[in-house]
Amino acid sequence: FVHDIKTGSAEHCIWSMVAHDSSFSVWVASGDEIIKYHSASFRKAETLTKVHTGRVTSMVLTDRENHRSNFSFVTTQLWTAGVDGKVCVWETEVGKCIAQLTPHTDAVLNLASSRTHVFSCSADKSIYMWD
16 A cells, blocks of 8 residues: 555446556546646646546556657657547646547457557457557
8 A cells, every 4th residue: 555546436346547656646537537646746636538438347557769860869758548439649748638539339358568559358258459
């Protein structure tokens, strides 16, 4: 037991969470469509804008290396999946949804990530691979 993180309202349990090693932070999704970001101090949670309709079922974090001119940098993205059939991509630096992907025709049940791709699987019996 590290810390008692309360999220959403009392009647909703936590359905998914993901942590980021280098920033010592955690994202938590409860059954009330709310995703909250907790920094290392756990003193104050930031709430992300509601994008999903219904429960968020899964979350993964990806670190992507970007190259511009003579330098490169790493961007961390949060990927979320929901019972609404959406896969959403969030820019973690600003807490903004930058893409809503909707190829699934039923609830997205889980996400998985590799070094180069994110995978989503759905109750519609499909699996998609994202770059």
